[in-house]
Amino acid sequence: MTPALLLARDCIIYWVNVWLAPVECMFDMIESELVRRGVALEGVGPPSPPAA
Numbered sequence: 001m002t003p004a005l006l007l008a009r010d011c012i013i014y015w016v017n018v019w020l021a022p023v024e025c026m027f028d029m030i031e032s033e034l035v036r037r038g039v040a041l042e043g044v045g046p047p048s049p050p051a052a
Contacts (some may be wrong), residue, residue, distance in 0.1 A: 034041060
């Protein structure tokens with residue numbers, strides 16, 4: 001029974017990570033756009049200059 005529970009737990013953790021990856025990516029894109037437009041956010045530094 002324990003190996004089945006460990007496998008079920010691992011599957012749940014994997015699927016939650018898969019579901020949240022696009023959300024995290026979108027959040028980072030929105031956050032970087034806000035910083036680029038000059039909105040002051042807590043804990044976020046100014047964007048680095050574009051590469052030449």
